[in-house]
Amino acid sequence: MSDPATAPALLEVRDLVKHFPVRGGILNRVVSRVHAVNGVTFDVRKGEILGVVGESGCGKSTLGKTVIRLLEPTDGQIRYEGKPLHELGHRDMMPFRRKMQIIFQDPYSSLNPRLTVRKMLREGIRFHGSVPEAEIDDYIVELIRQVGLRKDAADRFPHEFSGGQRQRIGIARALALKPEFIVADEPVSALDVSIQAQILNLLLDLKENLDLTILFISHDLKVIEHFCDRVLVMYLGHIVEELSCDALHEEAVHPYTKALLGANPINDPDDRRELEVLEGDVPSPFDPPPGCPFAGRCPLVEDRCRQEMPPLVDRKTAGHRVACWAVEE
Amino acid sequence: MVARFFRSRGARKFMANRLAVAAFLVIAGYLLVAGLVWFTGIITLEETLGRIGASYQPGLWGAQRSGKRIEDATFWFEVAQNAADRGDFETARGGVAFYERRLTGELDADEIKARVARGIALAKEVLVVEGFDESASVLPKVDEIDAIVVELFPHPEGWDAFMYGARHVLGTDRQGRSISFRAIYSIKVAVQVGVVTALFAVLFGSFVGAAAAFFGGWIDHAVIWLYSTFSSIPYLVLLSVLVYMFNDTSVDKTLIPLYVAFGLTFWVGPCRVIRGETLKIKELEYIQAATAIGFSRTYILIKHVIPNTAHLMFINASLLFIGAIKGEVILSFLGLGVKSGPSWGIMISQSKAEVVSGFFWQIGTATVLMFVLVLAFNILSDALQDAFDPKHV
Numbered sequence: 057m058s059d060p061a062t063a064p065a066l067l068e069v070r071d072l073v074k075h076f077p078v079r080g081g082i083l084n085r086v087v088s089r090v091h092a093v094n095g096v097t098f099d100v101r102k103g104e105i106l107g108v109v110g111e112s113g114c115g116k117s118t119l120g121k122t123v124i125r126l127l128e129p130t131d132g133q134i135r136y137e138g139k140p141l142h143e144l145g146h147r148d149m150m151p152f153r154r155k156m157q158i159i160f161q162d163p164y165s166s167l168n169p170r171l172t173v174r175k176m177l178r179e180g181i182r183f184h185g186s187v188p189e190a191e192i193d194d195y196i197v198e199l200i201r202q203v204g205l206r207k208d209a210a211d212r213f214p215h216e217f218s219g220g221q222r223q224r225i226g227i228a229r230a231l232a233l234k235p236e237f238i239v240a241d242e243p244v245s246a247l248d249v250s251i252q253a254q255i256l257n258l259l260l261d262l263k264e265n266l267d268l269t270i271l272f273i274s275h276d277l278k279v280i281e282h283f284c285d286r287v288l289v290m291y292l293g294h295i296v297e298e299l300s301c302d303a304l305h306e307e308a309v310h311p312y313t314k315a316l317l318g319a320n321p322i323n324d325p326d327d328r329r330e331l332e333v334l335e336g337d338v339p340s341p342f343d344p345p346p347g348c349p350f351a352g353r354c355p356l357v358e359d360r361c362r363q364e365m366p367p368l369v370d371r372k373t374a375g376h377r378v379a380c381w382a383v384e385e
Numbered sequence: 386m387v388a389r390f391f392r393s394r395g396a397r398k399f400m401a402n403r404l405a406v407a408a409f410l411v412i413a414g415y416l417l418v419a420g421l422v423w424f425t426g427i428i429t430l431e432e433t434l435g436r437i438g439a440s441y442q443p444g445l446w447g448a449q450r451s452g453k454r455i456e457d458a459t460f461w462f463e464v465a466q467n468a469a470d471r472g473d474f475e476t477a478r479g480g481v482a483f484y485e486r487r488l489t490g491e492l493d494a495d496e497i498k499a500r501v502a503r504g505i506a507l508a509k510e511v512l513v514v515e516g517f518d519e520s521a522s523v524l525p526k527v528d529e530i531d532a533i534v535v536e537l538f539p540h541p542e543g544w545d546a547f548m549y550g551a552r553h554v555l556g557t558d559r560q561g562r563s564i565s566f567r568a569i570y571s572i573k574v575a576v577q578v579g580v581v582t583a584l585f586a587v588l589f590g591s592f593v594g595a596a597a598a599f600f601g602g603w604i605d606h607a608v609i610w611l612y613s614t615f616s617s618i619p620y621l622v623l624l625s626v627l628v629y630m631f632n633d634t635s636v637d638k639t640l641i642p643l644y645v646a647f648g649l650t651f652w653v654g655p656c657r658v659i660r661g662e663t664l665k666i667k668e669l670e671y672i673q674a675a676t677a678i679g680f681s682r683t684y685i686l687i688k689h690v691i692p693n694t695a696h697l698m699f700i701n702a703s704l705l706f707i708g709a710i711k712g713e714v715i716l717s718f719l720g721l722g723v724k725s726g727p728s729w730g731i732m733i734s735q736s737k738a739e740v741v742s743g744f745f746w747q748i749g750t751a752t753v754l755m756f757v758l759v760l761a762f763n764i765l766s767d768a769l770q771d772a773f774d775p776k777h778v
């Protein structure tokens with residue numbers, strides 16, 4: 057396997073923007089827009105696990121779903137192995153649908169309650185013809201074994217499983233089409249801590265065995281640090297820092313990343329307390345102010361921060377980018 | 386599939402509710418009767434329209450005044466006279482077989498005529514000379530009249546006897562028609578209206594509602610506009626218009642105007658509910674998972690969205706079924722609904738005059754049958770809601 061640090065980019069995202077129209081009033085007009093993702097640029101390299109971290113509502117899920125075209129981008133480019141995904145129609149997307157899959161945050165709403173595991177898996181396999189018809193049943197048994205479920209799970213309905221088991225089913229569904237790239241949208245944050253580790257280990261094993269590339273989304277920097285090769289720190293639809301996970305504590309320079317590091321650990325997924333070192337409110341994503349999105353809570357804030365948006369610039373260390381005026385070159 | 390259904394959480398919860406199971410059995414009974422009437426013709430429309438005896442006979446063979454007994458006998462004499470006048474005993478027997486009691490084969494036409502004449506003379510004596518006075522002198526004569534009737538029309542046996550009893554068990558209305566048969570035939574009419582309306586309204590409404598919510602955009606706007614418009618038309622008004630439209634056409638005497646009126650107005654309920662549910666479902670992650678696999682929108686709608694609204698379809702169907710039956714009864718009561726043949730509404734409407742004179746058999750039968758059905762359905766739809774609505778689980 058190639059070294060992720062130097063591997064070629066599998067997915068290139070350029071200036072990606074996703075706005076949600078907010079309708080209201082008696083005429084149901086668009087009254088404002090939620091700026092969920094606000095012009096982000098990054099690469100996902102072949103064979104790496106790229107983390108995305110940020111507080112609830114900062115646009116992590118939106119980003120993950122937009123790069124695989126579950127949501128239509130408002131603006132920007134997405135290239136997969138050089139192919140511009142953002143230009144493809146439903147039919148032309150098909151080969152990429154097979155190659156890119158997603159694991160969802162909520163193991164309860166991500167499985168159709170009316171389908172048995174077998175039907176759920178077979179549906180997609182058949183659709184893409186990724187396995188010859190005669191081998192589908194064996195393949196499903198193998199998949200179920202691979203994600204660590206018992207054989208008899210195949211003919212059960214989702215409500216017969218626990219949260220962790222459901223998440224394994226969700227992983228099996230994502231793997232069924234033999235994808236290359238997987239978006240894991242907070243796959244463990246709805247689970248008990250003891251089960252989180254099992255699922256993360258499963259993901260790691262699968263990644264090694266199946267040669268996957270993973271975009272791993274989490275609000276927990278601790279999990280990201282252990283699990284990922286690199287991390288994108290998001291704040292209010294922007295990437296504020298991008299760096300390698302190896303030297304996270306030493307190299308992190310953005311005030312928000314530092315705050316996140318200080319505020320670790322947030323082990324309890326329900327614990328959405330404000331980060332302790334941070335004061336002030338997250339600005340509303342409906343009507344973002346000009347300048348740095350973090351200005352309202354930043355301990356290092358200067359006048360310039362409120363007027364001008366800091367660009368995401370490369371630092372001396374390769375692969376380290378940061379968007380902050382207070383960080384000297 | 387069926388076995389799975391019975392293993393499912395909802396089904397088990399439903400089965401644990403005894404009242405609901407009882408209601409379900411009651412409804413199954415009604416459906417069975419409706420099916421029997423529909424498929425085997427065990428009770429025909431003609432039978433509900435023909436006389437079977439004196440008017441206003443109380444049910445359960447209640448005590449009869451001699452006047453009633455004579456009236457009843459006179460009815461049978463008329464039947465015999467008509468048969469004898471035609472002189473053709475085979476046809477006569479066929480003709481009166483309708484009344485289940487068969488003309489005795491041993492008597493010839495003259496004999497029958499003589500007995501009818503004697504019976505009528507006796508009846509006149511009692512009625513005209515003696516009046517309705519239930520004195521000692523009247524009763525023997527009435528018994529004698531009864532005896533003549535039994536001679537002319539021996540009691541039927543076997544199945545015929547059962548049907549004869551069933552026909553008379555709840556008495557007769559003003560025109561001497563069987564109340565029990567009319568009420569039972571009305572079950573078929575009601576179930577027919579209920580099933581057709583509920584099926585159409587739920588299938589059409591659900592599909593339209595689900596598609597509107599799922600595809601959104603102008604389709605959704607069009608559907609909302611359509612159902613707002615239709616829900617603002619009361620079906621009574623719509624039906625009055627339809628009744629006048631179809632007046633004096635071949636459609637007039639059928640249930641079609643009812644179907645059209647109910648069909649046009651009733652789909653709105655399920656459409657709204659299913660649209661709301663679909664708005665919720667389409668945001669769920671398993672729909673996104675299906676999108677990520679690459680399925681088409683239509684496939685996702687049909688395979689992943691609509692099946693997950695099935696519990697609401699069931700509940701809506703049971704509500705609409707009852708709505709349609711109540712609507713049919715009300716409209717028939719007003720003379721806008723069923724035009725030919727019986728209906729609970731027509732029976733209740735006809736019993737207006739009877740109730741004043743203390744005759745409750747007709748209105749009682751119609752309302753009890755309707756009440757039990759509606760009650761059973763209300764219990765059922767509550768239980769369905771409890772058992773299958775995820776919010777109640």
Ligand SMILES: Nc1ncnc2c1ncn2[C@@H]1O[C@H](COP(=O)(O)OP(=O)(O)OP(=O)(O)O)[C@@H](O)[C@H]1O
Nearest residue numbers: 076090092111112113114115116117118119275341
């Ligand atoms: N379908 C939508 N319509 C309108 N607004 C949306 C939609 N989806 C997300 N948003 C908004 O976009 C912003 C980003 O949402 P997103 O789900 O991407 O956040 P997140 O970082 O994944 O948060 P969490 O940790 O809670 O999952 C939020 O303000 C959210 O309210």
Ligand code: SF4
Nearest residue numbers: 348351354361380381
């Ligand atoms: S740009 Fe200014 S406000 Fe934004 S993080 Fe840097 S110092 Fe803080």
Ligand SMILES: [Mg+2]
Nearest residue numbers: 116117118161
């Ligand atoms: Mg999210």
